[in-house]
Amino acid sequence: MADLGVHLRILGSRVRSQLAYPVSFGLDALGQAIAQANELAVILIVFAQVESLGGFNRDEVLLIYGFAGISFGLADLAVGQLDDLPRWIRTGELDVLLARPLGLLPQLMTSDLQLRRLGRAAVGAIVLAVVLAHGEVEPTPQNALLVLCTPLVGATITSAIWVATCSVSFWVVEGREVANAFTYGSQLTTAYPITVFGPWLRRLLCYAVPSAFVAYFPALALLDRPDPLGLPHALRYAAPLVAVVAVLVAALVWRAAIRHYQGAGS
């Protein structure tokens, strides 16, 4: 518990240091928002050409995109620093962290809380608000709970994917780009109905890497529509369970990776 106090104090200092340069911070946050809006632009441009995508109309796809955007933004905020893992390993800085009497993952997570990444979550939240205002979703208490929980559960799943795939860097020094295929790739797979991907991509990138549970299945529940792929009804409420499993798997992979790590020799 004493550790928690330390981490909170570290986080506080990170937040203060970023807000010290408001212009630079503002531009950075804007850049993150534009990066997130890339996929939004693609969706809007595509719907200028067609009426439906993978059997879903524009508002339905945007609902999925909104959840995916918030989840990705929050996950990026929490564990996005792991992108720098190869540098920590190469320079030997990781050894310094390992020598400290604090957990490695919490240290990495608090090493750089980049508030600008909230720019990504903000775009998702705005899109979600607009779609909900269009009245695609029935305003019931159950749906309200689902709307609130989905981004948090989704962020947990996305973070777990991030931790598990970034662990590759402990085995392959140039693993960052490979991890990117799954971390940033999941940004793409979560934002669309999984019906647009072929069966093999779906198995690998929607179920094995459980990105379909970030936004697609909860969105089916909210829209109260049958699964076009005819999958079991229970799957649409399975996201919290999937999140628990994903976190456990990520924790196992991470621990195996740390055990494997032998230092950079510096």
Next chain:
Amino acid sequence: MLRPYLHLVRAGFRRHSTYLAASIAGLFTNTVFGLLRVAVLLAVVGQTGSAAGYDAADTGTFVWLGQGLLAVVMIWPDRELAQRVRSGDVAIDLGRPWNLQPALLAQDVGRAGHAMLIRFAPPVLFGALVLPFRWPQSPWTVLLFVVSTVLAVVVSFAARFLLDLTAFWLLDNRGVVTVYAAATGVVCGLTVPIAFFPEPLRIALYATPFPAMLQTPIDVFGERGATAALLAHQALWAALLLAAGQLLLVRATRKLVVQGG
């Protein structure tokens, strides 16, 4: 006169050939993204058989050429020069007996040549063998595609050079670079063909250099649109951006203060 620059082209090529593992990892990422992009766009095209003049084969060609070319033209800047400006090392670069802009361009051409072999050929071959793909009808098209790709590299380099020079005034130009890198994917024609854009937006985009960096070589390869006009658009922007870079470099050099030493 030209010999040092030719050496720089070779140096740029060789410098990047040392990072083979990184290139292979990058290839993997490009291929996964290619598969995902093709899936999304085919879901669009598949309904009616074609959208905005793109059928399945055109879509595959668009995605795989884009994934291959993005590393060649380097649509995301690396901030190497900007960091040298920030640290002051740029004083050494400017003191050398060369013109900084063409010298860096020569290195970038060498880098692009290496990327053409390692980052362009594999995803394009993969896409061509595994998925619908349209090869050019005329053999001349391949030559024109090479010309267009070289022009795309020059346009992209000239834009990145301007971006780096902003560091002389801003010192930390990370925000500007972030905004640029975030926008290029859509406006260059990486994520979705520019032909899919609504008419007014499309016209507005062709008033900028961005389509010349990626969409144009893809269009030349696909024999889509008037090739001469497309190449002229690229050449015009290459000349304009290079000239702007020279002007700004002169202003920046006057601003530079070398302290002590």
